[in-house]
Amino acid sequence: MATHKSLVLVGMMGTGKSTIGKEVAKKLKIEFVDTDTLIENEENLTIAEIFKKSGEKYFRELEEKIFLKIKNDKEKIISVGGGAFINDAIRKKILKEYLSIWFNMNEDLIINRIKRNAKKRPMLDQNNIEKSIKNLKKNRDPIYKLANYEINCNLNRIFMKKITIKVNLNNNSYPIIIGKNLLNNTGTEIKKIMPKAKKFLLITDKNIPKSYIRSILSSIKSKNKYLFTLSAGERSKNMNFTNAIIKKLFKYNFNRDDCVIALGGGVIGDLSGFASSIFKRGISLVQVPTTLLAQVDSSIGGKTGINSSEGKNMIGTFYQPKLVIIDPTTLKSLPHRHLVAGYAEILKYSLIMNAKFFSWLEKNSHTIINLTDMNLVMYAIKESCRSKAIIVQKDEKEKDLRAILNFGHTFAHAFEAVKKYSNDLIHGEAVLYGMMIASSLSVKMKMLNINEHQRIKNLYRKLNINYQIKNIFNKKDINKIFNYMQHDKKISGYKINLILLSKIGKAKIFPSDLNKNIKPILAQQFN
Numbered sequence: 001m002a003t004h005k006s007l008v009l010v011g012m013m014g015t016g017k018s019t020i021g022k023e024v025a026k027k028l029k030i031e032f033v034d035t036d037t038l039i040e041n042e043e044n045l046t047i048a049e050i051f052k053k054s055g056e057k058y059f060r061e062l063e064e065k066i067f068l069k070i071k072n073d074k075e076k077i078i079s080v081g082g083g084a085f086i087n088d089a090i091r092k093k094i095l096k097e098y099l100s101i102w103f104n105m106n107e108d109l110i111i112n113r114i115k116r117n118a119k120k121r122p123m124l125d126q127n128n129i130e131k132s133i134k135n136l137k138k139n140r141d142p143i144y145k146l147a148n149y150e151i152n153c154n155l156n157r158i159f160m161k162k163i164t165i166k167v168n169l170n171n172n173s174y175p176i177i178i179g180k181n182l183l184n185n186t187g188t189e190i191k192k193i194m195p196k197a198k199k200f201l202l203i204t205d206k207n208i209p210k211s212y213i214r215s216i217l218s219s220i221k222s223k224n225k226y227l228f229t230l231s232a233g234e235r236s237k238n239m240n241f242t243n244a245i246i247k248k249l250f251k252y253n254f255n256r257d258d259c260v261i262a263l264g265g266g267v268i269g270d271l272s273g274f275a276s277s278i279f280k281r282g283i284s285l286v287q288v289p290t291t292l293l294a295q296v297d298s299s300i301g302g303k304t305g306i307n308s309s310e311g312k313n314m315i316g317t318f319y320q321p322k323l324v325i326i327d328p329t330t331l332k333s334l335p336h337r338h339l340v341a342g343y344a345e346i347l348k349y350s351l352i353m354n355a356k357f358f359s360w361l362e363k364n365s366h367t368i369i370n371l372t373d374m375n376l377v378m379y380a381i382k383e384s385c386r387s388k389a390i391i392v393q394k395d396e397k398e399k400d401l402r403a404i405l406n407f408g409h410t411f412a413h414a415f416e417a418v419k420k421y422s423n424d425l426i427h428g429e430a431v432l433y434g435m436m437i438a439s440s441l442s443v444k445m446k447m448l449n450i451n452e453h454q455r456i457k458n459l460y461r462k463l464n465i466n467y468q469i470k471n472i473f474n475k476k477d478i479n480k481i482f483n484y485m486q487h488d489k490k491i492s493g494y495k496i497n498l499i500l501l502s503k504i505g506k507a508k509i510f511p512s513d514l515n516k517n518i519k520p521i522l523a524q525q526f527n
Helices: 017-028 035-043 047-069 088-097 107-120 129-144 182-193 210-219 239-251 266-281 292-298 328-333 336-353 355-370 374-394 401-406 409-418 427-444 450-462 477-486 514-524
Strands: 007-011 031-034 076-079 099-104 149-152 163-167 174-178 200-205 225-230 259-264 284-289 306-308 311-315 323-326 495-503 506-513
Touching: 007 017, 017 031, 017 076, 031 035, 035 047, 035 076, 047 088, 099 129, 107 129, 163 374, 174 182, 174 374, 182 210, 182 259, 182 284, 182 323, 200 210, 200 239, 200 266, 210 225, 210 259, 225 239, 239 266, 239 306, 259 266, 266 284, 266 292, 266 306, 284 292, 292 328, 292 336, 292 374, 311 409, 328 374, 336 355, 336 374, 336 401, 336 427, 336 495, 336 506, 355 374, 355 450, 374 401, 401 409, 401 495, 401 506, 409 427, 409 477, 409 495, 427 450, 427 495, 427 514, 477 514, 495 514, 506 514
Parallel strands: 007 076, 007 099, 031 076, 099 149, 174 323, 200 225, 200 259, 259 284, 284 323
Antiparallel strands: 163 174, 306 311, 495 506
């Protein structure tokens, strides 16, 4: 920083100018100035109160007067309000005397960041906040572009450093690597674990951005790399696509030291894992999950499977990958619906084994499903992967403890089957419904305290998550749901091992009578 050359941070509200400016100034041990704070101190009123009392014209005149009085006599960082740089006199002084940095952030991220305190923003139409933001940004961006430098703030913060979690399973151990832009390093990471691999088959679906595919293929330094693309969705998890993958492997003469790479969500991971496990009794598998649900759950632990007319994942194997690569930046390509679906599995870990994590989610879940702070998203992924690893290490083949990972899933799988695995109900949504019914049954069986049950309900409501199955099914569907549950893998006679809660953070395996426990709790949902 040149002598007496201060920085001025400009840009829209909610982009983090004040927060980041303050932190950087603290690190550099220089003065930090927030012009909005100066204005509030001058008037002894909040910005919103000034607008209400005296109007925008008065505020802008005051803003100009206060900024022009700031002396550029020593190095400092100055954060100005969103409209300050639009003022001709202020902008002229900034461009002449200071270095200016534009904090540029996309409108959707700004909207998500300021929703909670939108009432403090007098420039916004409270009846249509989204439209207000979009109009302001559209009008202001051409002027913000006049700043000396631009910072893309769409990732919100610098990511945590790369994290590695080891799944310790003796000869089947493998690392889970979590970090930013890992797709570009896929080939390098694979080479470390599988130096003998010469041929590579990348399996993906039509919804995966082509840039992800290019990143992985270009990272693999081999001429023998192939691509297999299939239709997206649960209906692709069948024997026909399994055979197609196997034929591809035979066609290019793959051997067991070569490598299958699964790039996509849970469907791709399950299907690729199953095909890998039965081809020549097992070919090396790498999971590269791109959905939140797959990153925190299905890519870890070695469960593979395909669907059949008898139910979800009724045909499958336990087959561990050699490596799991998780790049959270891939989540930015997901629709909001799929982020909520992935959140279901994150919530599950907190409910079955980590009460502190649940308390953390009560404060931070909104951030996760809206990707407004990628550090917090990465933390949630890390905690989920760590939880899954702990359970899988103790019970790889689901003989006992691992069954608690099925919390809510017994109901969920039946719901999906009744909907014929259509887009009407995706897996994570079904799990959210299933966990709420399992929680209600936990209360009914006098296991879960009603106050803790209310905390779970409150979190659903806070996130606008629908948890009443009567919104997607009708009473006539009860028998269909019940019939699918009778064919569940965990059935024994007239009883099924359900996972219920004794408290938030502690799950138990509970043998439940299909007729005495299950059918009544399903019927109760329609009261």
